[in-house]
Structure formats: C-alpha cells, structure tokens
Amino acid sequence: MKKPLAMLLALAMVFALAACGQSAAPTATETPAAEATEAPAAEESAEEPEEIIVFAAASMTETLNQIKEIYEKDHNITITYNFDSSGTLKTQIQEGADCDLFISAGQKQMNQLDITADKEINTDGLDFVADGTRINLLENKVVLVVPEGNPAGIESFDDLAAKLADGSVFMAMGNSDVPVGQYTQKILAYYNLDEEALANAGAITYGTNVKEVTTQVSEGSIDCGVVYCTDAFSAGLTAIDSATKDMCGQVIYPAAVLKTAQHAEAAQAFLYYLTGDEAMVIFESVGFSPVA
Numbered sequence: 001m002k003k004p005l006a007m008l009l010a011l012a013m014v015f016a017l018a019a020c021g022q023s024a025a026p027t028a029t030e031t032p033a034a035e036a037t038e039a040p041a042a043e044e045s046a047e048e049p050e051e052i053i054v055f056a057a058a059s060m061t062e063t064l065n066q067i068k069e070i071y072e073k074d075h076n077i078t079i080t081y082n083f084d085s086s087g088t089l090k091t092q093i094q095e096g097a098d099c100d101l102f103i104s105a106g107q108k109q110m111n112q113l114d115i116t117a118d119k120e121i122n123t124d125g126l127d128f129v130a131d132g133t134r135i136n137l138l139e140n141k142v143v144l145v146v147p148e149g150n151p152a153g154i155e156s157f158d159d160l161a162a163k164l165a166d167g168s169v170f171m172a173m174g175n176s177d178v179p180v181g182q183y184t185q186k187i188l189a190y191y192n193l194d195e196e197a198l199a200n201a202g203a204i205t206y207g208t209n210v211k212e213v214t215t216q217v218s219e220g221s222i223d224c225g226v227v228y229c230t231d232a233f234s235a236g237l238t239a240i241d242s243a244t245k246d247m248c249g250q251v252i253y254p255a256a257v258l259k260t261a262q263h264a265e266a267a268q269a270f271l272y273y274l275t276g277d278e279a280m281v282i283f284e285s286v287g288f289s290p291v292a
Contacts, residue, residue, distance in 0.1 A: 051078045052263045052270060053098050055089040057105035057179070057253065058209040059140065059227075062234045066282050071273060077266055085209035086110075087177030093128055093258065100267035102128075103137060103255040105210075105228075106179030110134070110254040130264065134256035136291040137274060138283055141229040142183045142248050143239035145217050152223035156241040160224060161191035164203055172205050172216045172225035179251075180210045184226040186248040229287040252291060 049072075056064055061083045068079045082089065082099070086109040093099050093113060104110045111117035114134065115127035144157055152169050154160050163169040174181025188195050198204045207213040210227050214235040217225040228251070232239045255274070257267045273279055280290060 047076060049076045049078045050263055050266050051080055052100045052267045053080045053082065054101045054103065054267075054270070055082045055084075055093065055097075055099045056103040057086050057089070058083045058211045059105055059180070059231050060103060060253075061211070063230070063282050063286055063288065067274070067279050070278070071270065075269075077270070079270070085174070085178040087175075087179075088209070093260075094124075094126060098260075098262065099258055100261040100263050101255065101257055101271055103253060104179070105140070105251075105253055106182060107252055107254055108182065109179065110256060113258075114256075128258050128260060130257045130259045130261065133268060133271070134254060135271070135275070136252050137255040137271075138253040138288045139291050140251040140253065140288055142180065142187070142226060142243040142251055143229045143232050144224055144241045144243075145214070145227055145232045145235075145237040145239050146224045147217055147220040147222075148238075150238065150240070151220070154224050154240065157187065157191075157243060157247070160241075161193060164193055164198055167201060167203055169223040170203060170205065172207060172213045172222045174210055174213055174226075175206050175208055178207070178209055180213070180227060181206070183243070183248040183251060187226065187243055190247045233286045253288075 054064070064081060068081070071077065072079060082092070086104040086106055089102065089104070090109040090112055093102060102110065102113070108121060110129070111121040112124070113126050113128040114122060115125065115129070119125070144154070144160060146152070146154055152163070154163065154169065160169065160171070164171065173184040176182065176185065185195060188198075195204065205216065205222060207216065210231050213225045213227050214231045214237060216222050217227070217237055218235055227237075229239060229242065255271055257264050257271060261267050
C-alpha cells in the first residue's frame with residue numbers, strides 16, 4: 001500500500017509544479033501592462049485664452065462690444081471691458097487698478113498719465129503710458145440733442161445759447177472731469193455764458209458720464225443735452241446741431257498700452273486691430289471717423 005500511495009503523491013506534485021510554471025493567458029478584455037497607456041492630456045482642455053483688460057470711455061460701449069464678439073472668435077483672447085468717464089478711468093488707473101489698454105475720450109486724461117506730456121497737465125508726474133504705444137485712434141463730434149418731439153423748440157446751439165441766457169430751457173451736460181463736459185464748457189465759453197451762474201439758476205444739470213446725459217434726454221427729464229454724435233446714434237436721439245472746431249476744438253480719442261499691463265503684447269495686438277479696416281467699419285457706422 002505504501003508504494004502505490006507514494007507514486008500518487010509524486011504525480012500530484014509534478015502536475016502542481018507544471019501548473020505553477022504556466023502563466024494565464026490574457027482574456028479578450030484584458031490589456032497587458034506593457035501595452036497600457038493613458039488618454040492624452042490634450043483631451044482635457046484647450047489652452048486657456050489670455051485675458052486683456054481694456055478701460056474705455058463710456059461713449060465706446062456699443063462699438064467695442066461689437067468688436068469684442070468678432071475679435072474673440074478669431075483669437076484665443078478674452079476681452080474684459082471697464083466703461084466709464086475718462087476721468088474716472090484715469091483715477092482708477094492712477095490708484096492701481098488692473099488695466100492693459102486705456103482708450104480715453106479726451107487728450108487731457110491720457111496726458112495726465114503720460115510722463116512725456118506737458119508738466120502743467122501731468123502735474124503729478126505720472127508715468128503709465130508705455131513708450132511708443134500711444135496713438136490718436138478716433139475722432140468724434142459733439143452734438144446738441146433733444147427729447148422726442150423737441151418740446152422746448154430748440155433749433156441750434158445759437159438758439160440754445162439765447163434760451164439759456166433768458167432762463168427758458170433746462171440743459172444736461174457732463175461733469176467737469178468728463179471729456180464731453182469739458183467740451184460743453186468750451187461751447188458755453190464760446191457764447192460768453194457763465195456756467196456757474198447758469199447752474200445756480202437751475203438751468204443746468206450734470207451727468208457723471210455721457211451715458212447719464214443721454215439717459216436724461218431720452219427720458220425727457222430735461223429740454224436738451226450735449227453729447228457725442230455716436231451716443232446720439234446709439235440712443236436713437238435727434239441731433240439738431242453739431243459743434244464746430246472753433247466752438248470746442250477737435251474731439252480726439254487717444255489710446256495707449258500701459259506700462260503696468262500684465263498682457264502688454266496681447267493688448268498691443270488688439271490696439272493694432274482697432275486701427276484696421278474691419279474695426280473701422282464698425283466705428284464709422286455710429287459716427288466715429290479716423291483722425292484726419
């Protein structure tokens with residue numbers, strides 16, 4: 001009995017060793033470790049777009065938003081706007097707000113940030129404008145607008161001056177730190193009208209930017225207002241007269257990349273685009289024009 005049992009045990013050990021020496025074949029759903037790979041990271045997401053922050057005069061709201069839609073489709077760029085009066089934007093830049101590109105509705109506010117400007121204007125010696133980037137981008141016009149139906153029957157700037165003098169109209173204009181307000185001050189001076197006296201007499205009300213003035217006119221809360229022709233167009237207001245160069249000077253919109261820009265190269269590329277034909281068509285559609 002011992003001999004047959006010993007033979008059976010020996011055979012069992014042989015089969016067990018043979019089984020251990022074999023490796024299991026991979027199933028149809030298994031992948032050998034050497035062949036396993038992970039999905040490429042490219043599928044996770046495309047490269048994040050670069051963001052540029054543009055501070056621009058409120059009068060450019062409609063046109064720049066149209067341009068943003070076109071530009072972002074063709075470039076890996078996200079444009080973030082801050083629209084307000086040029087005076088407010090200048091103060092925000094001076095106080096350290098993030099801004100890559102500044103477009104002002106007046107030379108004064110840009111000059112106040114430009115170290116190369118007249119020291120009588122840049123009284124604080126501010127140095128924000130990047131060398132070689134400042135350009136005169138656009139020209140606008142200052143116009144006299146009235147509410148629907150023109151209830152006060154104002155016919156022109158000449159007529160407005162006469163009616164202001166006799167106290168028969170109520171006019172809206174921009175504050176003194178707003179470019180459109182500064183142009184209006186020049187118009188009042190052209191007609192030898194005392195702004196302070198008119199304001200004290202209740203003949204003038206003020207807006208903190210040009211959009212506030214257009215809103216007052218649109219609502220009919222005043223008899224007339226002085227705004228840019230581009231804002232009159234966008235608000236659907238009737239412009240009954242345009243100020244001449246002798247009355248208020250040339251209305252130029254300067255633009256510049258800032259020395260503090262976090263994305264200076266992208267901002268410069270966008271500024272270059274704004275000078276091109278595609279953008280200029282949009283600007284001209286509301287009344288802007290290239291600088292002559």
